[in-house]
Amino acid sequence: MNNVRNDWHQADIIAALRKRGTTLAAVSRESGLSSSTLANTLSRPWPKGEWIIAN
8 A cells, every 4th residue: 555645844834824824833832832842843753743733
């Protein structure tokens, strides 16, 4: 079976957040995290962080 991942590019994630009228730092703070915590998700796999950004 072909196991293809459809990961977004970092710039696409940031652009999608800006289109929603927010920033990665704001989403972090709204989730009770430090403002730079979710930025780690852009360079390291972290399923919980990815879920927070997606929702």
